[in-house]
Amino acid sequence: MVNVNKRLPLILTLLAAVLTGTFAGTLLTSSPQPSFWAKLRYGASMSDGQYLFDSVADIVPGASDSGAFKAAAALVQGTVVDIEPGIAYASDDGDSGAPVVPYDSQDAAMRYAGLVVRVDKVLAGRLGQGYTDGKIRIRVEQPATTTLAELKESIGTAGTGLMFVHNLAERQQLLGRPVTDPAQLTYARTVYTPIGEGLFVEESAGGPVVAPLMDARRAAQLLGYTYLSEDSEAEPSPTPTCDDLDPCFTPTSKPSATATSVPAGGTEPASTTPPSLTALRSTLLAAACAEGTSADSTSC
């Protein structure tokens, strides 16, 4: 009994330590579930490439071509209401197209889901085939790190946004690559492809927009704010040097972006926060007015 009394403070302290540790761990691990867009954007395929335009004004319906890139058919304001299975591709080591497989197939290496969007307003241009019951379906890559069921669960966090879109079948026709396979044509007629990775979404009313299909730095460039990342604080990016071993690359195959357009942020000092949906909408409407494609010309 004497021994227990002597060790009581130690026992109590250790007990407190265990409880505190457990509590802290619980607090830190019970992070909020990632939003719909966080689930959709991360873990998707990654690539390297060159941007063909450098301003949101270049995506607006009616904007002139920027190299190979062609502007969107429509700019809509819409609300994401559901997500559905779309099309899936397997892998093939040839250079012919990847084989289409059932959406749930184990062989599917790439899946595109259909984002069901209620069109609240067509702001510029026009929608085409596949616009039924006031809704369109936008195809987006479904990362292998999430399921459709998980995405459906979080659909309530998807919010509303401004979306540059073009019906896939009509787009391919415009590009001179019409879809000829009957099954794929049926699919292409029902879905819209996001143009210029241009989905700008407000997850909460009045909050900053997110651009879930874009690289963060690209979104910052187009929306006119400064992107702060871990590596931007790690060390400055020096001017690239060129030598025999590492000559400066001059693009030759395809034209890259011009440097004449103005980002959505205009000439205001660069902020570290993306604009609100309202501010972006004003910028885009002005661009649509300039192109003569605004759906409501009286507002120009």
Added chain:
Amino acid sequence: MRMPALALLFAIVASLSAGLTAATPVLANTFGFFVYHPTWCCPKTDNRDVYWNGSTLTSNMITAADYGMANLDYQTDLRIGGYDDTAGTHTDLVMFDARYVDYWGKDWDGSSTGVNITGATKCVRVLAQIGGEYTCDRAELRFDLADMTTTTIRKKTACHEIGHAIGLGHTNLTSCMKQGTSTTQTYSSHDRSHINGEW
């Protein structure tokens, strides 16, 4: 008095330790994929010894891929486990090249996305780990031959896509992980700090 003080110190250390080991990473990162703290990137490779296959690559591209894998081995803790003549169940990275137009439904020339894709990586076999971390058992890397016009571009793109395949995201630093017209063919110290010590 001395004993409770020591015990208290131990208790503080123990509680902090318990809390932190149970926690999710809290720093912004450009490496790996963690469901509760999504990064800008892709699942990291699931093992230290990386086995790869590029049996269908064109000769110039296999040279660049060889360079990319050797560079990974040289610059980081990751090692080339071996080259598989044919992609088997344990092959981690499988590389392909072609003149892609709409392969995997992607817009390779950028006429719709506005991004002319030179190379793309997709984890085709994702493993979910306990605690919300995802790793990649197999990644496929694809190079668009329409853009693979010089040795520099091929090596840079190989380094870049291999970087994605093992978990690295994009950067603004001098690194092959910088997007676009950067010609750097190696990883930055920042990239390496993400990789080294992970396996």
